[in-house]
Amino acid sequence: AILGPPEVNVTSCPNCLNVTIKLPASHFRDKGKLLSLIDIYEELDYDITLKSQDGQHKRPRQRTTEEVFSTVIEELYPSRNYCVSVGVTASLNKNSVPSPWKCVTADSEARQGYHEAAVAGAICVSLIIAAVLKCVHAAGFILPKFSLPQTLV
Numbered sequence: 001a002i003l004g005p006p007e008v009n010v011t012s013c014p015n016c017l018n019v020t021i022k023l024p025a026s027h028f029r030d031k032g033k034l035l036s037l038i039d040i041y042e043e044l045d046y047d048i049t050l051k052s053q054d055g056q057h058k059r060p061r062q063r064t065t066e067e068v069f070s071t072v073i074e075e076l077y078p079s080r081n082y083c084v085s086v087g088v089t090a091s092l093n094k095n096s097v098p099s100p101w102k103c104v105t106a107d108s109e110a111r112q113g114y115h116e117a118a119v120a121g122a123i124c125v126s127l128i129i130a131a132v133l134k135c136v137h138a139a140g141f142i143l144p145k146f147s148l149p150q151t152l153v
Contacts, residue, residue, distance in 0.1 A: 003090065005097045008084060010102045014107050018072050022068045036064060048073070
């Protein structure tokens with residue numbers, strides 16, 4: 001039997017990638033219940049291959065006992081495109097089909113800072129506008145507390 005490709009989802013984080021892996025389904029049944037690959041093999045190995053403009057790099061083999069799991073690939077260059085493919089094997093079955101390549105651009109720390117600066121700037125501008133409106137209201141130009149005499153109108 002060939003272990004089918006796992007389902008892979010890749011999201012970017014500052015200088016890293018978060019890779020979520022869902023193991024492929026099996027076609028074996030026990031008493032009418034569809035068995036997972038973990039039910040059959042108890043633990044599986046997975047290999048993550050990372051491709052960038054620097055070339056293709058295979059990460060060290062990892063082991064899992066979960067159907068759906070995540071791993072983080074850290075220390076990446078910011079704002080660079082990376083592609084990820086995952087292959088799953090078992091101790092008794094080395095035949096597998098790797099997942100299709102999933103590509104994403106790693107976020108940079110600076111982009112995170114810009115978002116925070118924009119929010120802080122918006123709050124400061126709102127406070128300044130509120131203070132100006134309060135002063136104009138206190139001076140009686142907006143919603144005056146008393147009406148002007150008819151001769152001044």
